[in-house]
Amino acid sequence: MNNNPAIIGASLPRLDARDKVTGRSIYVDDMMLPGMLYGALLRSPLPHARIKRIDVSKARALKGVKDVIVGADTPQIRYGNWRLVPQSQDELPLAVDKVRFLGDEVAAVAALDKETAERACQLIEVEYEELPGLFTVEDATAEGAAIIHDDSPGNVSLNRKITYGDLEAGFKRADYVRDDVFTVHAVSHAYMEPCSSIAAPDEGGRVTLWTSTQVPYIVQCLLAATLGLPENHVRVIKPNVGGGFGGKMELRPWEFCAAFMALRTGRPVKFTLNREQELAFGRRRHAMTIHSKVGFTKDGKITAKDFNVLLDGGAYNSMGPTATFLCGNFGAMLYRYPAYRYLGRHVYTNKPPAGAMRGFGAPQALFAAESQMNMAAAELGIDPIELRIINAMETGDEIPEVATISSCGFKESLVKVREMSGWDAKRKEKSPGRGIGVGCYSFISGGVFNWFNTKYNFATAEVRVFEDGTAHLLTMATDIGQGSDHTLRQILAAELGIGIEKIRLTAADTAVTPKADLGTWGSRVTLMSGNAVIDAARKIKEMLIPVIFSQFDLNQIHDVAFEGDRVFAKARPDKGLTFGECVYKALRGRRGEPLTAFGAYTPRNRGLVSPAFSFGAQVAEVEVDQETGLIKVQKMYTAHDCGVPINKMGVEGQLEGSIHMGLGYALMEDFVMKDGRTLNTNFLDYKIPTAQDMPPGESVEIDTYEPEGPFGAKEAGEGLVSPTAPAIAEAVHHATGYRCMDLPITPPKVLKGIGKLK
Amino acid sequence: MAMPHFTLHQPSSLEEALDLMSRHRASMKVLAGGTDLVPKMRAGAIQVEHLISLNRLPGMNRISYLDDDGLVIGCGARLSEVGANAEVRRYYPALAHACSVMATTQIRNMGTVAGNLVNAAPSADTAAPLLAYKASVVLVERGGRRQVPLEKFFEGPGKCAIEHLELLEAIRVPVPLDRSGSCYERLSARSQVDIAGVGVAGFLALDMEGKILAARLALAAVAPTPVRCAECEALLTGHEPSPDLIARAAAAAVRSARPIDDVRATAGYRRAMVHVLAKRVLETCLSQAQGGAR
């Protein structure tokens, strides 16, 4: 079905790459508008407090200050991404009555320059009555704990259950049961571009927002709602975005404040965060306490699994409900669990809210699940890869009422990674300080759930074609650096049989691109927007095919091909026109009506989770200094099934980025917090790995074809971030005998684990 | 925080620099590479009206070595230049190593050894090697010059013996003894772009019979200032080197450490690592010294 191997599955550099690496690309903070004001936010200095009084008079009186707002000045409309469940929408752009984390936004200033805006913030007087701060899920759920949100007594904002099969019978049948508790920590998205937004007033009380976001449509809807404006009064434009990883998938207070103050002052207003603010107050991956119980028969077959998770949500729901939901699904992936029970509880604490982050519940769930598989393998005396093969999911497998796996290259991945890493020999040869370990993943290619409660299709595309042989693709799909613009161009080029360079692309402008698109998250763009592009392209082809039939008087039995910028009878390539000529003739036939088509994709009858699942296995080789506890990852081997890769180079980039992120998660990234305050707010102390920490790697893509995906593709963006930590943890165990059950795997933990440090 | 406003002065002679410092004494800071100063100003931790840059002073970036005089590092010499200098690498490998692995390429290309010392961070990477080499600093003001042994220079985190109107003109390091060895080891969770969680520098020289003639061990990031380990040094000096002696000396080094828990490491881990690194450093020093090269 891949009729265009020069495009689909090729390794193509992105069109925007050169500008990005040479610093020529324009991001929001690079943009200036005439008369633009600079915004600054006043944040709560306390983790939990009641606001008694705010006095902004001194700030207002400062020369150069054009506007000062507090919660009371705003419409006070609550928002949150889960529109489907209005009571989950627990945020206000500026705090009213109460602050719930150190950094909660309390007031905003717009001034002629940034220094003045920041000085004015310091002049705002706020009187607080401090409330007890809750910083762990244990404290927050303890009897008699302070209440963070009045409507959530007990501080549990959400419970999520999944059950199928007979759990009790499953455990009864088991010869061996493991019961373990794992804890995983919060980490930062650490995207390169700190958040930035500019709002400008538009005619008729409308407003335009340029913002660094993953979800222009969601921002449009929620901004309109919080401003009390019709949706169509708000235009959101996404320029280049320097990464998001889930951290930019909601409406944020500064987006609201920019728009609100732009409307009040009649002038554009810009907000840009810095790295310290991002690290101190920004969204993060959920810390979790995971209690997992799994039963096995003595020959290694899983009989049942009981999975209990407490998510540390921080002060607001953010994307926590989705993470809670997905964590339970990922707990049931990869292996055949005849019986499964999940209980996830999302807990409020007085810390910066956790949100979506690459993997969306999977890195945590799979650190626990994959570590536990490794532990079980050791106890059962079965090789860890063999134990996985015994239980692995296969194409056609069903998770009752949740999902059907329409393509699955998991077993092949396991076999391949075993072979390419030299697993059997290295696993047996025991040299102190050296170890090898395995971890696996499965991930969704977009979600079928509609928590945003959109009335529109999940993904859409508009394609226009012209007599000069070019095309214009309009889509709200949101490239935040992953390269989806290029991937969608490839898909359209392959479908229409024209060159990639012939395609103009307009993306992610809510006033111009077709409605709607849920944005970039859940590894949904290639599959969903890709399908929408194909849908639109096929409609265009339907308009062009008749031209060839009438022009060449073709017999009905012919088929028409689109290839090499030509449209022609498949069996008689001489009977054809250039793409441009064909469009020209079609235009004539339509008496000037442009050739435009809309395409859409919304997953239907695809279960409760995702239309398609990726799979993969990864092996890590490490060397551990048994005196210092320092871990050096020597090499990573990956075999994974992402369906048909559309752009091999793009998939490779995602894999390398995932290993880098997984490495940081496993070994060094961590928020050092005391009483709700983040202490490491720069990259010197919040340690993400550098290029020099990156191990070399080898990878193989397993050949599968996903029937639901465009040209057989599925996700390659997020799943790969999960296997790295459990693979490294297992390799460290193999090297030293120390088993990490609480990420990150730091040198002191290793030394304590091997009895060399008290 | 946005960058505050200030005036940048770029004197072209030492005299002019000292005059400017004196004239703007009320609100003035010396600027070398700016890699400590500028981030602090950005963060609002330091507010000054006048910056006196050393970057146009002639001759200040000199790195010269003479067999009878030892090494002189001018206050303008960049970390990367010191780290790459052939004589520094040959005679002062611990310092060369510190200058080549600390911070990042960009920071090393701007930052200076002098700035690293005056900034007086407990974790300053050049401090421990320079202490082990018994370096001194030359301080100059309008009234004249004085030389202060580095051992007496550090007073606390961010505090050193330099007066407000003094410039650190140069660092002087004596010629290493024959039959000596030296090395520096630093530890951090990340391979690069990191502040050392623990740093240990050592220097050992042997007499004609192979006994330890001189021993110096210095620690970074485990006390309020970089420190020498007197007990460890005394234990080694005058003795026949042996694995047992080195093990005891390494254990003694731990007693000179007064580490704290901070965002980078816990006190307990730091203490354990002083032990491990001290042992490794002393072993390397010894094998270099026994190899005959100095």
Ligand SMILES: Cc1cc2nc3c(=O)[nH]c(=O)nc-3n(C[C@H](O)[C@H](O)[C@H](O)COP(=O)(O)OP(=O)(O)OC[C@H]3O[C@@H](n4cnc5c(N)ncnc54)[C@H](O)[C@@H]3O)c2cc1C
């Ligand atoms: C990302 C990053 C990583 C870093 N990593 C490390 C690291 O790994 N190890 C480490 O030790 N340091 C590190 N540093 C700190 C810093 O780079 C070093 O301390 C550097 O050597 C400072 O030199 P400078 O020339 O830039 O000093 P400046 O910033 O110019 O000055 C520092 C202080 O010394 C004063 N000063 C400078 N020169 C003189 C002089 N000649 N006379 C009198 N006063 C003077 C200044 O007034 C100022 O108070 C790092 C910094 C950054 C930003």
